[in-house]
Amino acid sequence: MRLCVVGLGHVGLPLALLFAREHTVVGVDVDEQLVAALNRGELSAEEPAIRALFERVRADFTARTAPVPADAYLLATPTPLDPEANAADLSAVIAATESVGEVLSPGDLAVLVSTVPPGTTDELVAPLLARTADTDDFLLAHCPERALPGNTLAEMTANSRLVGGVDAASTAAASDLFGAVAEGPIHETTARLAEFVKLTENTYRDVNIALANELATVAERVGVDGHRAIDLANEHPRVAVHRPGPGVGGHCITIDPLFLAQSAPSTRLISTARAVNDGMAHHAAGLVRETLRDAFAASMPVDRRPTVTLLGVAYKGDVSDTRETPALPITRLLQSAGYEVRVYDPHVESFAVDPVALAEAVTDSDCLLLVTDHAAFHDLDPTEVGEAMATRTLVDTRNHLDADRWREAGFSVRVLGDGRDSPGHGRES
Ligand SMILES: NC(=O)c1ccc[n+]([C@@H]2O[C@H](COP(=O)([O-])OP(=O)(O)OC[C@H]3O[C@@H](n4cnc5c(N)ncnc54)[C@H](O)[C@@H]3O)[C@@H](O)[C@H]2O)c1
Numbered sequence: 275m276r277l278c279v280v281g282l283g284h285v286g287l288p289l290a291l292l293f294a295r296e297h298t299v300v301g302v303d304v305d306e307q308l309v310a311a312l313n314r315g316e317l318s319a320e321e322p323a324i325r326a327l328f329e330r331v332r333a334d335f336t337a338r339t340a341p342v343p344a345d346a347y348l349l350a351t352p353t354p355l356d357p358e359a360n361a362a363d364l365s366a367v368i369a370a371t372e373s374v375g376e377v378l379s380p381g382d383l384a385v386l387v388s389t390v391p392p393g394t395t396d397e398l399v400a401p402l403l404a405r406t407a408d409t410d411d412f413l414l415a416h417c418p419e420r421a422l423p424g425n426t427l428a429e430m431t432a433n434s435r436l437v438g439g440v441d442a443a444s445t446a447a448a449s450d451l452f453g454a455v456a457e458g459p460i461h462e463t464t465a466r467l468a469e470f471v472k473l474t475e476n477t478y479r480d481v482n483i484a485l486a487n488e489l490a491t492v493a494e495r496v497g498v499d500g501h502r503a504i505d506l507a508n509e510h511p512r513v514a515v516h517r518p519g520p521g522v523g524g525h526c527i528t529i530d531p532l533f534l535a536q537s538a539p540s541t542r543l544i545s546t547a548r549a550v551n552d553g554m555a556h557h558a559a560g561l562v563r564e565t566l567r568d569a570f571a572a573s574m575p576v577d578r579r580p581t582v583t584l585l586g587v588a589y590k591g592d593v594s595d596t597r598e599t600p601a602l603p604i605t606r607l608l609q610s611a612g613y614e615v616r617v618y619d620p621h622v623e624s625f626a627v628d629p630v631a632l633a634e635a636v637t638d639s640d641c642l643l644l645v646t647d648h649a650a651f652h653d654l655d656p657t658e659v660g661e662a663m664a665t666r667t668l669v670d671t672r673n674h675l676d677a678d679r680w681r682e683a684g685f686s687v688r689v690l691g692d693g694r695d696s697p698g699h700g701r702e703s
Pocket residue numbers: 280281282283284285286302303304305308350351352353366369370373387388389390418419420421422423525526
C-alpha cells in the first residue's frame with residue numbers, strides 16, 4: 275500500500291515513519307529545505323526513538339513538496355489560532371486538502387489528523403475534497419493525534435485511538451489503516467465526536483492547570499506551601515489537581531480549548547482558564563520584581579540595569595519547542611520593566627533573546643528565573659553559579675529546584691505557589 279502523509283512536523287513525520295514500517299510512505303511538506311534534508315538523511319527531531327526509526331525505515335520513506343497518487347492520505351498540517359477571530363486558522367488544512375484533492379482517485383481514503391473545531395471534517399474538508407477531486411467517491415475520516423511531545427512514538431503507538439469517519443465505510447477503512455500502527459484500542463466513532471473528544475482532553479488539562487495556578491496565587495496570599503497542599507489534596511481518591519507554573523505553552527493546550535469555545539461563545543470557563551494561565555506570565559514577572567526589590571533594599575544598583583537570567587525558554591521540560599512558550603511574554607514584561615534579560619537553555623538554539631552558555635548567562639546577573647523544568651537544571655551547582663552572579667536571587671516558577679540547597683549557597687529564593695516565602699509570612703505552614 276502507498277501512503278502520502280501531508281505535513282511533516284512534530285506529528286506528521288513520526289506518524290509517517292511509523293507507517294513506513296508497514297507501507298511505502300511519501301512524506302509531503304511545503305518546506306523545501308525540510309524535504310531536501312530528509313531526502314539527504316538529515317533529521318532535526320530531537321527524540322532518540324524518532325531518530326532511530328528514521329534510520330530503520332529510510333528505504334520506505336521519501337519526501338516531496340507535493341502529494342503524489344496514493345491509496346491513502348494523512349493530513350497533519352498546523353492549525354494555529356487566528357488571533358483576530360480568536361478561532362482556528364484552517365488555511366493550512368484547506369491548502370493540504372486541495373493538494374490531496376488534485377491527485378485523489380475514486381475509492382481512496384483521506385484522514386485528517388490535525389486538531390480542528392467540531393464539524394470541520396464534515397463541513398469543510400469533505401466538500402472541499404469533493405470539489406477539488408471532482409468526485410464524491412472517497413472515504414474520509416478524522417483521526418486526531420494525542421501523543422505527548424517528548425514521548426511521541428511511544429504514545430503514538432500505545433495510546434488509544436479515535437477513528438471517526440464521515441460514514442461507516444470511512445470509519446472501517448481508517449480503523450483498518452491505523453490497525454497497522456496502533457497497539458492500544460481503536461475507538462470507532464464519528465468525525466464530529468472525534469474532533470470534540472480531542473479538544474475535550476486538552477481543555478480538561480488547561481482548566482485543571484488554571485485551577486492549580488489560582489490555588490498557587492491563593493497560597494501565596496495566605497502563606498502556605500501550595501505545592502504541598504496540592505500533594506495532600508491529591509491523596510484524596512477523587513482529586514487530581516495539576517501543577518502551577520509560569521503559564522501554559524505549546525502548540526496544543528494554548529489553542530485547542532478556544533476551538534471548543536468558538537463553537538459556543540456564551541460559555542465562560544474555558545476562556546477564563548485561558549486568561550488565568552496567560553496571566554501567570556505577569557505573576558512570574560511580579561515575583562522577580564518583588565524579589566529584586568527586597569534584595570536591593572539595602573543597596574539599589576543605581577549605575578546599571580538589573581539583569582535577569584531565564585533558566586529555560588522551551589514551553590516545557592526537556593523539549594526544544596518554544597511555540598507559545600510563557601518565556602516570551604515574561605521576557606517582554608521584564609524588558610519593558612527595565613531589566614536586561616539573558617537566556618540559558620541547553621535545549622533551545624534560537625529565541626527572542628539569543629540563548630548563551632551558562633557562564634555568560636549568569637555572570638554579574640541579579641536573578642535566576644527558572645521558567646522551564648529541564649532535568650539538566652538539577653545539575654547546576656548553586657555555589658558555582660552564585661559566585662558568578664552580582665546578586666544571589668532565584669525565582670523558581672516550577673518548584674523544580676531544591677530550594678534549600680540554593681538557600682544554603684546564599685540565595686534568596688522565591689518559589690511560585692509557596693506562600694511561606696511571601697512578604698509577611700513564615701516558613702512553618
Ligand atoms: N505538536 C504536537 O505534539 C501535536 C500533538 C497532537 C496534535 N497536534 C496537531 O497536529 C497538527 C500538526 O501539528 P504539528 O505540531 O505537527 O505542526 P508543525 O508546525 O510541527 O508541522 C506542520 C508541518 O506542516 C507543513 N505544512 C504547512 N502547510 C502545509 C501544506 N499545505 N502542505 C504540506 N505541508 C504543510 C509545515 O511546513 C510543517 O512542517 C496540528 O493540528 C496540531 O494541533 C499536534
